[in-house]
Amino acid sequence: MSLNRKRVPGALLWAVTLAFLVPKLALATDPTSLAEIIDDGSTFRFGLALRVAPNTVTVTTVYNRIAGALVDAGASMVQGVPVVSQLAVQTDAQGRFWVDAPPRPEGQPPLPDGVYSRWLEVSHVPGPGARSRAPFRERRTLYFRVVNGVAQRLTLAAYSAQVDPASQRKNKLGSLEPAHPGVLAARQSVLQTNPLPLVESGTAYSTPDNSEQGQ
Amino acid sequence: MKTPLCLTAALAVSLLAPAASAATRTYCFELLLKDERIDCPTPSDPGAKRACHQEFHNFTTQPDGDYTHPVGALVEIWDKDDTSDDEYIGTWILVNPTGGCATFEWEGESYFKGETHPDPYVVWKSEVRGTAGGPKVVARDLANNRYGGVTWRPNAVTNCQNGAACNQPGYLLVTTDSTTERGGRAMSLDSSQHMLQAYSSILEAEDIDMVWPESGSAAFNQNKYQVSGTRGDQAQSAAHELGHVLQMQQFDEDDLSSDCSLNGSGHSLELTEYESCATAEGWAGYVAIASLWDPENPGSAPSRFGSDFVEAEPIAPVCTDNKGLEAQVVKAFWDLDDSDNELAEAPAGQDDQKNSTTLDIALRWGVFPDGTANREDRESDPDGVNLWDYHINSQSWWANLDETRQTLLGHNCMGTQDTN
C-alpha cells in the first residue's frame, strides 16, 4: 500500500506531462449530423441543433413498442395509441429549436401501463436549388415506462433488461456466457439449401463438461 | 510375419469401431435480423452491394417489418441432450443472403458419444467475418467482455438422420426489436460485416473488437473501435470506424495524427477543419460508402447527413474553401474508385477520369513511412497528412499519374490543400 501511495503522484505527473506532449491524438470519431437531436435523458423535450433551414425539416415520432408489445410496421393504432405523430418544431427566446414529444398529447387519456420504445425522427428534404444536398433522416430512440399512467424515461440498458433479459449458457470451453433466447417465426418461402462452409469442427472442444444451463 | 500383424490390427480396428458406419448429417436453417437502419441502400436503390432492409415479412406471431439475412455471421451448431451435456458440433459461416445447410460427420466423432442421431440447434455468435475469410469483428460489452449469442436450443430438430432432410422449421429470428441492446448489436455487426466483405483480404488477421453500446462512435487502434448506442441503426457509423482501423493498419500505427480542433470539438461533413482531419475523416467516410455501395455501378448514389457524395459540383463555390471539408474528401476518394467519370464542374477545372479499385486505393496508405515529418504517417502539422501526401507518396504506383492527380485533386478542388 505504501508503495502504491508513493507511486501515484509520479504516475499522475507522468500522465499530465504526456497530455501536453501528445496534444493532437484525439480519437477518430464519427461526424456530427446536420440535425442533432439533443436528449437530456430524463424529459420528453428534445433540443434540435439544426444546420439546415428549419423549414426543410419535419419531426415525427413512431412507436416501436407500445405497453410491452412490439408494433407491426405499417400499423396506425395499437391499444388506442396512434403509432405515428407529427411534432411541431418550436423556437425558444434564444432562437434555439426544440420539440415536445410527450408520451401522450394533452387532453388524451393516459397511456396503458408498460414499457415503450419510440423513434424521434427528423427528416430533411433539401429546398430547391440547394447545392449538393441529399435528403436524410436523423433518429433518436427514446425509452420509457408507464406506471399508473405516469411515464418515466428509461435508458437503453434498463429497457433491454426489461424486455430482453439475457440468461446464461455454457460455451464450447465450458464457461458460462450470456445468451438470449432466439425467436422462431413461421416460414413463408421455401428454405434454400446451399452448403455453408465449416469454420471450426467441434471435435476438439467436445468434453464431458460441456453442458447447457439456464435454458 | 508381416501378414498376421496386419490382420490383427485390422481385426482390432473393426472390433473397436462403432456398429454404425460413419455418415454425415446435413442440417439446414435460415436466420434473419430485424433491420431498421437509416443510412444504408435498400433493395430498390441502385448499386447496393448487399442491401439493408432486405425483405419485408408479414409474420403471424412476430412483428411485421424489414428483416435482413446476417451474411458473414458465425453460427455454432450444438447437439441438444436432455439427459446429459449438450455437444458442440462446430462453427459455420453464413455465406448466402438466404438459408443454408451445415454438413458434419456424426458417427465416430468425439461429439458423437454413441447417440444414434443428433438433435441439432443453432447458436448465433456475436461475431462476423468476410465470407471469403479474413479477421472477425467480435462484439464486446462496456466491460470489454465478449457478448454471448442467441440460442434456439428449445427449437432443436430431433433425430437428424443421414439421407433425410434435417430442415429447421420456420425462420430463426436473431432479433425482433431493433431498439434493444441486442437489436443494435446485430445491426452494428451486420454493418461492420459490409466493410469486412469489401476489405477482408487486406486487413490484418487478428480479430477486431467492436465495443457496443458506447457514448460515441470512435476508433481506438488497429484492432478496436466502438459504436454509439444511438447509432446502431446507422450502417455508415460502424463502417466509418472500420475505415479508421484500416488506415491505422496500413500505417501500422495505433492512432492517427488527425487534428479536428479547428471548429471546436468533433467534426462534421461540411464544416471546415484542418486538412489532417478532413483527410482522415473523409477517408473513413469513403470506406463506409464503398462498403455499402458498388463504385462500379454508375447508379450508386451514396450520401450521409445530407451530403451527396456523387454530385460532381464541389461543395463550396470557391475552390479553396473545399480543402478542409471532410465530405469533399469522401467525394475525391469515391471519384478515384467509381466508374462514373464526370466532367469538371465549376469551381473545379478538371474531369474525373480515374476508375481505380477499392483495394488498390486503400493499399496506398501503406507506403507512408513511419514518423512525424512531412509525408510521414504521423505528420505533426495540423494540415499534415493530406491528399498531397497520399498522392505524392504513392505516385510511382499509378499507371496514369495525370488521371489520378486530376481526379483526386483537380476535380475535387483538393489541389488547394497544403503541398507539404
Ligand SMILES: [Zn+2]
Ligand atoms: Zn471518423
